[in-house]
Amino acid sequence: MNRKIGLMLTILMSLILTACASKNNEQVTDPEPTTTPVAEVDPNANNAFGSGLSMDQLRAxxxxxxxxxxxxxxxxxxxxxxxxxxxxxxxxxxRYLGQNAGTRVSLEGHADERGTRDYNLALGERRANVVSDFLNSANAGSNNQTISYGEERPVDTAHTESAWQRNRRVEVKY
Known part of the structure; x- marks a missing residue:
């Protein structure tokens, strides 16, 4: 099961990276995501909240x-x-959505204020679509709606790196 999910994530990431070229031939490349090392999932180990990870791994x-x-x-x-x-x-x-078929999900993509309005709307849409694809590939059903607000609804209006980090997001609502 974990191999299947890993393979689907690898394929999804490959598709994402190849689809990130913008119309003006400027290519957006995503660096390898930085991750906190998490041990292989051991089905006999702690399984906090059905995540396959222990509480210590979740805290990490x-x-x-x-x-x-x-x-x-x-x-x-x-x-x-x-x-x-x-x-x-x-x-x-x-997992929740897979167990509760028919639940409607709204995925709201956002960007920080840097970049043009059109670019940020497109980036927010790509982020929402990536999350939608992830959920769909995990058998959560396809009963979701994506919307992009770009830079229009910041959670933090400061002009700092920490504010921009909080504004680059997708909100999952159901």
């Missing part, structure tokens, strides 16, 4: 409780790559 990723309580996943600058922390969070949502 910055998740202090049930990953499904996290409704926002964040992205690096100019990137659509889903990092390990976000994969765990989205995996928890996918």
């Amino acid at each position: 990723l910055g998740i202090t409780g049930d990953p499904r309580d996290e409704k926002v996943v964040y992205f690096e600058y100019n990137s659509t790559a889903i990092d390990r922390r976000s994969q765990v969070i989205l995996g928890a949502h996918a």
Whole structure:
């Protein structure tokens, strides 16, 4: 099962990286996502919240409780790559959605204020679509709607790196 998910994630990441070229021939390349090392999942080990990880492994990723309580996943600058922390969070949502068929999901993509309005709308849309594809590939159903707000709805209006980090996100709403 884990091999299948790993293979699907590898294929998904390959598709994402090849689809990131913008119309003006400027190519956006996503660096390899930085991840916190997490040991192989041992089915006999602790399985906190059905994540396949122990509480210590979740804490190492910055998740202090049930990953499904996290409704926002964040992205690096100019990137659509889903990092390990976000994969765990989205995996928890996918398990819930797979068990609750028919649940409608709204995926709202956002970008920070840097870049043009049109570029940020497109980037927010790509981020929401990547999350949608991740959920769909994890058998969460395809009952989701993506929308991009680009830079229009910042959670932090400061003009600092930490504010921009909080604004580069996809919100999962159901």
